Amino acid sequence: MIETKTALPNELDLSAYWMPFTANRQFKANPRILVSAEGMHYTSADGRKILDGVAGLWCVNAGHGRKEIAQAVERQLQTLDYATAFQMGHPGAFELAARLARIAPQDLDRVFFVNSGSEAVDTALKIALAYHRARGEGHRTRFIGRERAYHGSGFGGMSVGGLMNNRRAFGSMLPGVDHLPHTADIGRNAFSTGLPEHGAELADHLERVIGLHGADTIAAVIVEPMSGSAGVLLPPKGYLEKLRAICDRHGLLLIFDEVITGFGRLGTAFAAQFFGVTPDMMTVAKGLTNAAIPMGAVIAKRGIHDALMTGPEHLIELFHGYTYSGHPVACAAGLATLDIYEREGLFERAASLSSLWEEVVHTLSDSPYVIDIRNLGLVAGIELEPRPNEPGKRAYEAMVDCFENGVLVRQAGDIIALSPPLIIKEAQIHQIVDSLSAALSRVANRDAIRGGLG
Numbered sequence: 031m032i033e034t035k036t037a038l039p040n041e042l043d044l045s046a047y048w049m050p051f052t053a054n055r056q057f058k059a060n061p062r063i064l065v066s067a068e069g070m071h072y073t074s075a076d077g078r079k080i081l082d083g084v085a086g087l088w089c090v091n092a093g094h095g096r097k098e099i100a101q102a103v104e105r106q107l108q109t110l111d112y113a114t115a116f117q118m119g120h121p122g123a124f125e126l127a128a129r130l131a132r133i134a135p136q137d138l139d140r141v142f143f144v145n146s147g148s149e150a151v152d153t154a155l156k157i158a159l160a161y162h163r164a165r166g167e168g169h170r171t172r173f174i175g176r177e178r179a180y181h182g183s184g185f186g187g188m189s190v191g192g193l194m195n196n197r198r199a200f201g202s203m204l205p206g207v208d209h210l211p212h213t214a215d216i217g218r219n220a221f222s223t224g225l226p227e228h229g230a231e232l233a234d235h236l237e238r239v240i241g242l243h244g245a246d247t248i249a250a251v252i253v254e255p256m257s258g259s260a261g262v263l264l265p266p267k268g269y270l271e272k273l274r275a276i277c278d279r280h281g282l283l284l285i286f287d288e289v290i291t292g293f294g295r296l297g298t299a300f301a302a303q304f305f306g307v308t309p310d311m312m313t314v315a316k317g318l319t320n321a322a323i324p325m326g327a328v329i330a331k332r333g334i335h336d337a338l339m340t341g342p343e344h345l346i347e348l349f350h351g352y353t354y355s356g357h358p359v360a361c362a363a364g365l366a367t368l369d370i371y372e373r374e375g376l377f378e379r380a381a382s383l384s385s386l387w388e389e390v391v392h393t394l395s396d397s398p399y400v401i402d403i404r405n406l407g408l409v410a411g412i413e414l415e416p417r418p419n420e421p422g423k424r425a426y427e428a429m430v431d432c433f434e435n436g437v438l439v440r441q442a443g444d445i446i447a448l449s450p451p452l453i454i455k456e457a458q459i460h461q462i463v464d465s466l467s468a469a470l471s472r473v474a475n476r477d478a479i480r481g482g483l484g
């Protein structure tokens with residue numbers, strides 16, 4: 031086992047905190063504790079600077095410690111800490127919704143606020159059901175997700191998601207959910223730069239699923255335009271266009287889960303604009319507030335919203351929401367974040383860095399165990415050959431090695447994912463890739479020693 035050198039702040043008791051999506055026992059034996067952050071760097075408990083190669087969790091797109099956001103949050107807390115969310119309003123929520131509508135794809139201009147990506151997904155699924163019902167098509171109740179998708183950890187998102195480990199312990203989930211095949215195909219697309227050539231025909235499975243269940247039983251199809259959490263799975267050229275066409279042909283709503291791809295990750299405000307494919311709803315979170323305050327949203331086509339604005343005007347149209355929907359402090363953080371993106375041209379910056387990013391990450395093709403590299407915008411996935419009988423162990427060791435040497439990368443199974451803040455500098459791109467290359471060499475050396483001893 032690799033020992034981390036992190037010193038703990040005095041008397042920090044690790045036992046009570048049950049950590050999310052973490053190997054708790056392994057972590058607590060060798061904790062990695064972060065104590066502050068600024069710009070592109072974290073500081074660890076033992077005072078080391080750690081270059082953030084994953085923007086926190088794909089969310090700190092404008093870099094850490096942005097004073098403008100902190101000041102906006104403080105101002106808001108001192109003015110209006112909380113406003114009753116149901117049957118009351120406050121200016122920030124209306125302002126932020128209007129700002130989001132301005133940068134969203136055409137026709138998507140109605141915004142429902144939530145507190146996370148998971149809540150955004152469950153909300154979008156509920157809106158889809160309510161929309162069809164309002165139009166007299168309440169028989170459309172099925173959802174179609176995709177293998178290896180991640181749509182958060184609520185029951186809805188887990189059900190349309192396609193990651194076995196996230197599903198197997200949790201029973202039968204939502205009924206009436208089917209899945210499309212995932213789009214990873216290393217056999218045909220290994221080491222593609224940008225969008226892979228092969229696999230648009232995988233979208234045709236949607237026709238087969240429709241043939242099995244009947245179009246009039248299906249409410250919506252939900253996909254990540256680019257899957258992040260499963261380890262950066264890209265849509266083949268033409269794939270999303272085909273999904274859109276099939277959904278149109280059969281009256282199915284198309285939901286893009288843009289929780290990772292939203293707010294500049296691919297060099298445009300949203301992936302929908304990058305691909306030129308417009309969904310009926312988008313789910314967003316993460317970069318919406320630069321992760322400073324939890325917040326998510328569903329951005330829906332006006333027609334979906336309007337279809338629900340029926341019945342007596344004194345009655346609630348959609349029986350859904352959260353105590354913290356449109357929380358004033360989150361809205362203040364969101365507005366300050368959008369200001370930064372705009373003022374600093376960060377989406378354009380991501381676009382202009384993406385070819386250098388592509389070139390540099392693909393130099394890892396010479397490193398040990400690398401069987402595929404995928405990139406798009408400021409995202410990359412480096413897939414490793416798994417160690418026999420120890421799935422995920424090699425990538426874990428590489429991640430820990432990078433951390434010990436001052437770079438934070440993310441591990442998903444045997445894939446290393448990279449998604450730095452959009453403010454990254456050229457030298458820092460090299461630092462991330464050099465660190466990963468050195469880590470993989472050290473992992474290979476240790477494997478060789480182990481093999482020699484064995």
Ligand SMILES: Cc1ncc(COP(=O)(O)O)c(C=O)c1O
Nearest residue numbers: 146147148180181182287289290
């Ligand atoms: C595509 C996608 N949807 C939903 C989620 C869930 O977001 P949250 O963790 O904010 O609930 C994530 C988180 O990584 C995500 O990547």
